[in-house]
Amino acid sequence: MTVMEQRGAYRPTPPPAWQPRTDPAPLLPDALPHRVLGTEAAAQVDPGLLRRLYAELVRGRRYNAQATALTKQGRLAVYPSSTGQEACEVAAALVLEERDWLFPSYRDTLAAVARGLDPVQALTLLRGDWHTGYDPHEHRIAPLCTPLATQLPHAVGLAHAARLKSDDVVALALVGDGGTSEGDFHEALNFAAVWQAPVVFLVQNNGFAISVPLAKQTAAPSLAHKAVGYGMPGRLVDGNDAAAVHEVLSDAVRHARAGGGPTLVEAVTYRMEAHTNADDATRYRGDSEVETWRAHDPIALLEHELTERGLLDDDGIREAREAAEIMAADLRARMNQDPVLDPMDLFAHVYAEPTPQLREQEALLRAELAAEAESEGTAR
Amino acid sequence: MTTVALKPATMAQALTRALRDAMAADPTVHVMGEDVGTLGGVFRVTDGLAKEFGEDRCTDTPLAEAGILGTAVGMAMYGLRPVVEMQFDAFAYPAFEQLISHVARMRNRTRGAMPLPITIRVPYGGGIGGVEHHSDSSEAYYMATPGLHVVTPATVADAYGLLRAAIASDDPVVFLEPKRLYWSKDSWNPDEPTAVDPIGRAVVRRPGHSATLITYGPSVPVCLEAAEAARAEGWDLEVVDLRSLVPFDDETVAASVRRTGRAVVVHEAGGYGGPGGEIAARVTERCFHHLEAPVLRVAGFDIPYPPPMLERHHLPGVDRILDAVGRLQWEADS
Ligand SMILES: Cc1ncc(C[n+]2csc(CCOP(=O)(O)OP(=O)(O)O)c2C)c(N)n1
Numbered sequence: 001m002t003v004m005e006q007r008g009a010y011r012p013t014p015p016p017a018w019q020p021r022t023d024p025a026p027l028l029p030d031a032l033p034h035r036v037l038g039t040e041a042a043a044q045v046d047p048g049l050l051r052r053l054y055a056e057l058v059r060g061r062r063y064n065a066q067a068t069a070l071t072k073q074g075r076l077a078v079y080p081s082s083t084g085q086e087a088c089e090v091a092a093a094l095v096l097e098e099r100d101w102l103f104p105s106y107r108d109t110l111a112a113v114a115r116g117l118d119p120v121q122a123l124t125l126l127r128g129d130w131h132t133g134y135d136p137h138e139h140r141i142a143p144l145c146t147p148l149a150t151q152l153p154h155a156v157g158l159a160h161a162a163r164l165k166s167d168d169v170v171a172l173a174l175v176g177d178g179g180t181s182e183g184d185f186h187e188a189l190n191f192a193a194v195w196q197a198p199v200v201f202l203v204q205n206n207g208f209a210i211s212v213p214l215a216k217q218t219a220a221p222s223l224a225h226k227a228v229g230y231g232m233p234g235r236l237v238d239g240n241d242a243a244a245v246h247e248v249l250s251d252a253v254r255h256a257r258a259g260g261g262p263t264l265v266e267a268v269t270y271r272m273e274a275h276t277n278a279d280d281a282t283r284y285r286g287d288s289e290v291e292t293w294r295a296h297d298p299i300a301l302l303e304h305e306l307t308e309r310g311l312l313d314d315d316g317i318r319e320a321r322e323a324a325e326i327m328a329a330d331l332r333a334r335m336n337q338d339p340v341l342d343p344m345d346l347f348a349h350v351y352a353e354p355t356p357q358l359r360e361q362e363a364l365l366r367a368e369l370a371a372e373a374e375s376e377g378t379a380r
Numbered sequence: 381m382t383t384v385a386l387k388p389a390t391m392a393q394a395l396t397r398a399l400r401d402a403m404a405a406d407p408t409v410h411v412m413g414e415d416v417g418t419l420g421g422v423f424r425v426t427d428g429l430a431k432e433f434g435e436d437r438c439t440d441t442p443l444a445e446a447g448i449l450g451t452a453v454g455m456a457m458y459g460l461r462p463v464v465e466m467q468f469d470a471f472a473y474p475a476f477e478q479l480i481s482h483v484a485r486m487r488n489r490t491r492g493a494m495p496l497p498i499t500i501r502v503p504y505g506g507g508i509g510g511v512e513h514h515s516d517s518s519e520a521y522y523m524a525t526p527g528l529h530v531v532t533p534a535t536v537a538d539a540y541g542l543l544r545a546a547i548a549s550d551d552p553v554v555f556l557e558p559k560r561l562y563w564s565k566d567s568w569n570p571d572e573p574t575a576v577d578p579i580g581r582a583v584v585r586r587p588g589h590s591a592t593l594i595t596y597g598p599s600v601p602v603c604l605e606a607a608e609a610a611r612a613e614g615w616d617l618e619v620v621d622l623r624s625l626v627p628f629d630d631e632t633v634a635a636s637v638r639r640t641g642r643a644v645v646v647h648e649a650g651g652y653g654g655p656g657g658e659i660a661a662r663v664t665e666r667c668f669h670h671l672e673a674p675v676l677r678v679a680g681f682d683i684p685y686p687p688p689m690l691e692r693h694h695l696p697g698v699d700r701i702l703d704a705v706g707r708l709q710w711e712a713d714s
Contacts, residue, residue, distance in 0.1 A: 131489035142457070143489055147481045153447050154482070157454025157462075164410075164436055164460075171454070184477070187447030194442055349492040350526055352550045355580065355627030 029224035029236040033268045036243035037305045045243050047311050053090060053242040054306060055320045057299045060086040060110045062324035063119065064273075066331050067109070067126075071277040075335050077128045080107045084272030087242035087298035088204045090114045092172055095249040101140045103155040103173035105148070107204075111174060112141050119327065120334045129339040149179040152188030152201065159192070159199040159256070170256045171199045172249070178209020180223050189264065193230040198256035200249060201264045204239060206271035211284040227264035239269030240298040243305075270296075343369060386567040391539045394568060395425045395501075395557065398543035399463065403433050406461065409547060412439040413448060413465030413501075422467055423503055423562055445475035449500065453482050456496040463547055469504040470513035476521070483552045484527030499546045500554050504532075505598045505648050507560035507695055509688040516685055517649035519597075522554045523625050523658070529579055530625040532556035534600035536566035538623060544576040553579065558598035582629035584636060588618035591642035591708055594633055594659055596622040599646045599696060606701040615705060625655060633659070634666040641672040642708045646696050651679030673708040 036042050064083045070076045082089050085107075093114035096102060104111050109122045116139050124133025125144050132143040142158075145151035155173035162169035179185060180203055192199050203223050207214060220226055227234030233255075237248040245267055252263035270293035274281035306312035347354055347362040354362065403409045411426055411433075417440035420427030429438035441448050445466060452462035466472035472479075479500070487495045506515035522530045529551055533539040539557070546553035585600060586607050593603040600621045607617040620636050622629065637643045643663055645656040656677035663675050678696045686694045 130491060131485075132491070132493075135493040136457070136490055137493065143486070143494075147477065150450065150477060150481060153450025153478070154454035154457065156447075157451030157456075158458045159454070160451060161455040161458035161460050165458070169458075183474070184446055184450060187442075187444040187450065190442050190444065191447045191451050345491070349488045349490075351487070351529070351627075352495060356630060357628060 024228045027228045027231070027233045029222060029227070029234040029266070033236045033238040034244050034248055035238045035241050036247055037241045037301050042243060042305055043309075045247070047309075049094075049246065050243060050302065050306055050311060051316075052094070053087075053246065054299075054302050054312065055323065056090040056094070056114050057086045057242060057302060058320040059324040059327055060090055060114065061299060062321075062328045063110060063113060063331070066328040067123065068273070068277055070123075070332070070335050073336075076123060076126045078276050078278055079126055080276045081271075081273040082107055082110050084293065084298070085204055085206055085239065085269045086110060087245050087302075088174075088202065088239045088267045088269055091242055091245035091249055092174060092202055095246060095253050096170070096172055099140070099167070099169050100253070101142065101155065101158055101169065101171045103142045103151040103158075103171060104144050105151065105174050105176060105179065106144050106146045107176065108174045109144065112139075112144065115139055115141055117141055119331045123335065127335070127339070129341055130345075149175055149182035149184040149188070151175075152179075152184055153191060155199050155201075156188050156192045156195070156197050156262075159197040160195050163198055168257050169198065170253050171197075172202060172253065173199065174202050174204065176209060177203060177205040177207070177214050177223060178212065178217055179203075180226065181209075181217055189227070189230045189232065189262070192262035193232045196259070196261035198259070199262045200252040200256055201262065202249065203264070203266045204269055205266055206239075206269050208271060208275070208284070210275045210279065213284070222266055224264055224266035230264075232262045232264055235263060235265045237265060237267050239267030240293075240296050240301060242298055242302050269298075386569050388565040389536050389568040390563050390565050391533070391536050391557075392423055392425050392562040394536045394540040395543055396427055396429075398540045398547070399426060399429060400432065402463070402544055402547040403429065403437060406547075407437075408459060409461045409463060410437050410439065410455065411463045411465070412441050412452065414441060414443055414467050416440060416465050421465060423557075423559065425501070425557070425562075426465065445471060445473075446478050449475040449478040449483065449498075452498050453478060453486070453496060456498050457494060461497045461499075461547060463499040463501065466500060466502045468510075468514045469502055469516040469518050472500070472502050472518065475500075479522075479528070479552075479554075480525050484525045487551065488527060495550045496552050497547075497550050498552045499543070499549075500552065501543075502554060502556050503559040503562075504556045505558050505560060506685060506691050507598060507648075509691070510559075511688065512685070515688075515691065517647070517680065519556060519625055519647075520649055520654050522556075523655060527552065528626060529553040530556065531579055531623060532558060532597035532625065533623065534558065534561065534585075534597055534621050536564070536568045538577070538621075540568075541577045542579065542623060545579050548576070549579060556597060560598050561601070564601070577623075580624045580627040580629060582620050582622045582624070582632040584618060584632070585621045586617070586619040588616040589640055590615040590617055591644065591705055592618045592620055592633075592636045592640045593644050593646055593701065593705075594620050594622065594636075594663070595646040596625065598648060602696065602698060603646050603701060606698045606705075609698055610702060610705060613702070613706075617705065622659075628659075628662065630662060630666060633663060637663050637667045637675075638670040641670050642705075643667075643671075644676045644678055644701065644704045644708070646678045646701055648680045648695055650682040651677050652682045654679050676704045676707060678704045 089110035224234035
C-alpha cells in the first residue's frame with residue numbers, strides 16, 4: 001500500500017472499535033545499514049559514477065585538511081571538519097539535478113563545494129567576512145545553516161512551493177544526529193509528510209553532537225525509524241559507503257520527484273576529527289573507537305573496490321591526489337589574501353530601503369571612517 | 381465628481397478584503413496557518429479565501445508555528461509571498477527561532493540576494509476577556525529584531541492599506557492586529573478601498589496644541605477618547621497614531637511634540653523595556669529644548685498579562701492617560 005493510500009484510509013475511530021491504521025512495515029528501515037561496496041551489488045554500479053565519487057572523496061578529504069590548516073594560521077575562525085563523512089557530503093551533492101536545492105548545515109561545506117560552489121565562497125561564514133559568501137540562487141544552495149535543524153522546514157517549504165508551481169524540483173536537507181532532537185526536525189518531517197513535499201532528509205549520524213553520544217540523544221532503535229511515525233519511509237545506509245549513500249539518496253530523490261513524497265535517510269558514519277578545531281574529542285571518546293572507524297574509511301573502501309575490479313590503478317590514484325592538491329593550493333593562496341571589506345555594507349542589506357534610523361547610523365559610521373582616514377593620513 | 385458610498389465596515393472585514401485583493405492581484409500570495417481554510421481563521425479574517433482561491437493558496441497547516449513560519453521561509457525562497465497567520469500573540473513564540481534567526485536576517489546574510497517577502501499576521505493585545513496566553517502585547521520583541529518591519533493599524537482604512545503594503549513589501553513584516561478592534565466599525569467604502577500607505581508613516585489622528593499623545597494600535601481609540609474628555613479641562617490634545625513601529629516616523633512625532641511641548645506615550649505593553657522607553661528617548665533626543673515637561677509613559681503594568689476579570693485595571697484607560705496629562709505641569713491657561 002502506498003503512503004497516499006494509507007493517508008486516505010486513515011480515519012480515527014473511537015475505542016473499542018479501534019483499527020490499527022495500516023501496516024507500517026513498508027515504511028520501516030532495514031535492520032542493518034544498506035551496503036553496496038564489497039557486495040555483489042557493486043558490480044551493477046556504473047564505473048564512471050564510482051570513479052567520479054572517488055575523485056570527489058579525495059578532493060573533499062584534502063579540502064577538509066586544508067581548511068583545518070587554515071584555522072591554525074588564523075585564516076578561518078573555526079572549521080567543523082567532515083573528515084570521515086565525505087561519502088555523505090559528496091553523494092548528497094551528486095544525486096541532485098541542477099534545478100534541485102541543497103539545504104546544508106554548518107558542517108556541510110564540502111557538499112556545497114561538490115555541488116560546484118567556489119571553495120573560497122563556501123568558507124566566508126567560517127572566515128567571518130560575511131555570513132553567506134554566495135548567492136543561494138546561483139547553485140541552488142541555501143545558506144550554510146548554524147542553528148540546528150532550522151533549515152529543514154525551509155527545505156520543505158521550498159519543495160512544496162516548487163510543486164505548487166509544477167516544477168519537478170527536489171530539496172535535499174542535511175542534518176546531524178543531534179539536530180534530530182530539535183523541534184524543527186519534527187515539524188519539518190510532519191509538514192513534509194502531510195504535504196507530500198518532494199524533499200529528502202539526510203541525517204548524517206556521526207555518533208556525536210559535540211560530546212554527547214547518540215545513546216543520550218534518542219531512545220529510538222535508529223534515527224531512520226523516526227520516519228514511520230510521520231508516515232514516510234525511513235532508510236538506513238552505511239554512510240561510509242559512497243555507492244550505497246548515492247544509491248539510497250538517488251532512490252529517495254527519484255521517489256520525491258515522481259510525487260511519492262519525502263524520505264528520511266539515516267547515514268551511519270563517524271566524525272574522525274573533533275567537533276571543530278576548537279574541541280577536545282579525547283574528553284568524550286577513546287582512541288580504539290576512532291581506530292575501528294578508521295578501518296572503515298570511505299576513501300579506502302571505494303579505492304579497494306575500484307582497484308580490485310581494475311577500475312583504478314596507481315596512475316588513477318595519483319591523478320586524483322594531484323587534482324586535490326591543485327584545489328588545495330588554490331584555496332590556500334586565495335584564503336591567504338585579506339578580504340577587502342566595506343564597512344558601509346553593514347547597512348546595505350538590512351531592509352530593501354534603509355529605515356530613517358539606519359540612514360542616521362550610516363551617516364555616523366561614514367563620518368567616523370572619514371575622521372579615521374584623516375587622522376591616519378596626518379599621522380603618516 | 382463621484383461621491384463614494386461609505387458603509388460601516390469592521391477591521392476584520394477590511395483585513396479580509398486586503399488579503400483577497402492581494403491574492404487576486406498576485407498569484408504568488410499564499411495564505412497559511414492554523415484553521416485559516418474551511419473555518420476562515422478563529423477571527424474569520426481569512427473567511428472565504430480557501431473557497432475562492434483553493435486550498436493550495438489558503439492552506440490549513442499542521443499545528444506548528446515554527447513549521448508554519450519555517451516552511452514559509454522556503455516558499456519565499458522559491459518566489460512565493462506567504463502571508464502566515466499566528467493564531468494568537470502568545471502562540472507565535474514557538475516561531476521566534478525561525479523569525480529571529482532566519483526571517484529577519486536572510487536578506488542581510490545573503491547580501492540582498494535572498495529577500496524574504498513574508499507577512500506575519502499576529503492578533504495581539506488584550507481587552508477581549510481572553511484567558512491566559514491570548515492577550516499579550518509582544519511588539520517590543522519584534523521591534524528589537526533588526527530586519528523586521530513592525531506595523532499595527534488602528535482604523536479600518538489602515539487595516540486595509542497597511543496589510544496591502546505589508547504583503548507588497550519585499551521585506552518581512554510583522555503585522556500586529558489589535559484584536560479588540562477587529563469588530564470596531566468605521567465608515568469605509570469596501571468597494572473602493574482607500575489608498576495603500578507606505579509603511580513607516582505616522583499620522584496625526586487629532587490635531588491639538590496642549591500636548592501630544594503618542595500611541596498605536598489598540599490604544600489609539602483610547603487616546604482619542606481621552607482627548608475628547610480632556611476638553612472639559614481646557615486641554616486640547618494632539619493624538620499621533622504611529623501605525624509603524626519599525627521604521628519609526630521620527631519626523632511626524634518630533635514635529636508634533638515641538639508644536640505642543642509636551643508628550644505622553646501610551647501603550648498596552650509593559651512599560652519596563654517596552655516601546656515607550658524607546659519612543660520617549662527618541663522624543664527627548666530630538667525635542668529637548670521644546671519640552672516643557674519630561675516625556676511620560678502610560679503603559680501596561682510590568683506583569684504577566686492578567687486574568688480577564690482584572691485586565692481593566694491593567695490596561696491604560698482614559699483616566700490614567702488624563703492623570704499623566706495632568707502631571708505635565710500645565711501653565712494656567714494652556
Ligand atoms: C539550536 C542550536 N543549539 C545549539 C547549537 C550549538 N551546537 C552547534 S553544533 C552542535 C552539535 C550538533 O550535533 P549534530 O546535530 O549531531 O551535528 P554534527 O555537529 O555532529 O555534524 C551544537 C549543540 C546550535 N548550533 N544550534
